[in-house]
Amino acid sequence: MNMGSRGFTLIEMLIVLLVVLLIVSFLPFLLDIRWLHDKPLNRFNHLEWQVFLQQLKSEIRESKQLESDQAVMYAYKPTGEKVSFEKYGSLIRRRVNDQGNEVVLQSVSDVRYELAQNGVRIIVVTTEGKRYEAFVSTFFPIKVKQP
Incomplete structure (x- = not known):
């Protein structure tokens, strides 16, 4: 082994590591990942x-x-809880006993609940103007009360 070729010293390795870490730390700013x-x-x-x-x-x-x-649907449970689904701004929120504010759907411009003997028809219009509609049936007859 030749004494003139001793390889890298510890200080040289630390300087190289420092330069590499500086370049890597500025990489996100250089790439500007907007997507x-x-x-x-x-x-x-x-x-x-x-x-x-x-x-x-x-x-x-x-x-x-x-x-x-x-505009609002109320579901009365056997436990005595009253669960409501109502439009709140551009959101539909769920509340229990008129308390809380759980967002269940967003970007809504209109919502309607149409009750029937065997279920509920839900019609939602988005803020983009698209209309979504669904019918939720029940397995047993429900007492339907229209105020």
Whole structure:
């Protein structure tokens, strides 16, 4: 082994490591990744619609009585709880005993609940003007009360 070729010293390795870490730390600023942040957050999402319907089905099928003034739907449970689904700004929120504020659907311009003997028809119009409609049936007759 030749004594003139001793390789890198510890200080040289630390300087190289420092330079590499500085370059890597500025990499996000150099790449300017905008596509991660440009997703519109306030758009109607079809997946949220599906989750909303599942939650609504669960509430309706657990209830003993339903009420609706077309804009708000109330589901009365055997436990005495009153669950409501109502439009709140551009959102649909769920409340229990007139308390709380659980957002179940967003970017909504209009919602209607039409009660029938065997279920509920839900009609939602998004802020983009699209119309979504679903019918949630019950397994047993429900006492339907229209105020």
